[in-house]
Amino acid sequence: MDTLKIFCPATIANVSCGFDVLGVALDAVGDEMVVHKRTKKGISITKLEGQELPTETHLNVAGVAGLALLEQSDYQGGFDIEIYKKIKAGSGIGSSAASSAGAVWTMNELLGRPFSMAKLVEFAMEGERLASGVAHADNVAPALFGGFTLVRSYNPLDIIEIPFPSQLFATVIHPQIEVKTADSRKILKTSISLQDGIKQWGNVGGLIAGLFLEDYALIGRSLQDHIIEPIRSILIPGFDNLKSESLKAGALGCGISGSGPSIFAFSKGLETAQNVGEAMKKIYQNIGVDYDVHVSKINSQGIKILD
């Protein structure tokens, strides 16, 4: 086996209360990649369709993540990578993470799985460092593991898979405005009030408990962010209105996906998630912002082999 074609999922990082630690993988939106094992050393991005992104290995997130893996591998050859982007760069649903995670996961498969999943997260984080300046793991971890993941600790890296109830669906709307991850990190404050911190870790505990207990109402009550959302939502047109209309349409909770500008909502059941999507669309139709909407069940598997 020298070639694999894969689907690598879009992901929602932070999930309201879990800034930098929580993430979840989607099923209905993701990139496709084809990775070929070759004898020549190194990584080449031989095709990149769907988005305008650099194809030089050192400037491409899949290239950089792949090189991080190769550096620790005994393999003397290399890989050609084709990337078919369906996730828009800068949308806030883990576009760079999908490419980084997809590259290293597939290379590891083609090499006979010499590396653990935890190591693959580390390699993929190098792609995230290139994309945003920070090697965060809250998108690459769910892209690799599927489902919900908690990054309990970065040093040492400690990823925990969290189960979730089967009727949990996500609605994501991507307003076609540009918010760079690096910029949306810059506007954050470096300190927070202890009182806001207490609320935040109460909600993280509540969300984790709600996912284990399959308690949809508790999941909804816990989807609150008193620290990041009040700041970042300023960059997203119509955020407050869109959030309140989503909740009126039946969403359990609603917040910023990653560093935005995409906005996510969770719902119990596909029908409600679709209704939430319709409510979201109306807001951006009214204020004249172009958008994409995705309604998706939670991806439980992570990266999938196609064909």
Place this chain on the structure above:
Amino acid sequence: MDTLKIFCPATIANVSCGFDVLGVALDAVGDEMVVHKRTKKGISITKLEGQELPTETHLNVAGVAGLALLEQSDYQGGFDIEIYKKIKAGSGIGSSAASSAGAVWTMNELLGRPFSMAKLVEFAMEGERLASGVAHADNVAPALFGGFTLVRSYNPLDIIEIPFPSQLFATVIHPQIEVKTADSRKILKTSISLQDGIKQWGNVGGLIAGLFLEDYALIGRSLQDHIIEPIRSILIPGFDNLKSESLKAGALGCGISGSGPSIFAFSKGLETAQNVGEAMKKIYQNIGVDYDVHVSKINSQGIKILD
């Protein structure tokens, strides 16, 4: 039924990472109370043995918590309360919470349970307000519910019961020095760094997941506090040494119980918890501080009726 005798458990609040939100009830240490229903309106503390504490109703935490309940009750009579303190006041294992929770729980039983458990938490919090100036719930909630509890939110009050593995044991050592809850709150900073916040909510998520998954190692890794412990541990003689010796003796994790000065450790299995207790004792024997040690399984039931 006009009289009930009860056991009300000691509790560990905060549990390292969960400042103001997490708590757990102990089985091997707690107060006893006898509550008599009477026709005369009001609350009287008719006996208080074991500790020097005020018996005037308005100055006694059981009295104040009881009055909060009576105020919302249709009952036109009152209660006589006898308190037999086994938990030392100011020890950091929920002495005031045991009295407050014990009073309102027993009164509710004697009245035929007109109030929900959530309401009882609110009444008992009035006792906590008297004791420390802050109506916190992280001791009274586990005292009432048993096991581990998460205060997801204070406004509105939202208490979540968290399951726990059966071989989890607690060791608590109480150095006989005085640290007032109000003082140990005063030394805390009102703001924290975002980076420390991220570590803290990662660990809260990890601890909740570890308890659900019955993953003792994950529970241990999550028992870290980067915010409160570095400040409060200054008030506790020998803390760093005691913590490292506890971990060497096999504890999963170790931290300050509530606002201190008691220190708790969790272990897998009774034998390890006892070994940890022996290691703790040696530290205070060496530096000449008097102490009490408790080794306890987790209390799963909360308040219990005796005889």
